Amino acid sequence: MSRTTLAALALLLGAPALAQSGLPPAPLAYTQLPDPAQEAEAKALMNTLRCLVCQGQSIADSDAEMAGDMRALVRERIAQGEKPEAVRAWLIERYGSYVSYDPPLDAATLPLWIAPLVLLAAGILLARRSIRRRRRA
Structure with a gap:
């Protein structure tokens, strides 16, 4: 070396x-x-x-x-x-x-506070769609 x-x-x-x-x-x-x-x-x-x-x-x-x-x-x-x-x-x-x-809630930390809510809403929507598809089949 x-x-x-x-x-x-x-x-x-x-x-x-x-x-x-x-x-x-x-x-x-x-x-x-x-x-x-x-x-x-x-x-x-x-x-x-x-x-x-x-x-x-x-x-x-x-x-x-x-x-x-x-x-x-x-x-x-x-x-x-x-x-x-x-x-x-x-x-x-x-x-x-x-x-x-x-x-604290301000412009810089707003995504930290909103992201869990958005992910929770997306999870609920995906679960509802999945349940509806199973019921139709």
Whole structure:
């Protein structure tokens, strides 16, 4: 193999090792708040926010470094007295509506809200046609 091929192969195989920065986690990423009521609010909010790295997990469940940073931000803001709705609004403003598992209804998310209804209506129509054909036969 040529040196260029070996270098490219080394970069490809070494890329996952560079995915985490090696920095220590944010102070409140894995530490609960002293006030149980605030921690409960923070956890409830964290379960509704999507990890932007994992995308299939909430920030409460993800071990990604960014999810830890987001958990720390949520806990810091809740500890400062902000309401969960305000923290959610701030995160949506910062990261976009994709960060929320319950995106707001607007022009960008309208297809997400309409698609299930359209698919359900199409399924009902197909089922009705199929039943009618069976009855005729």
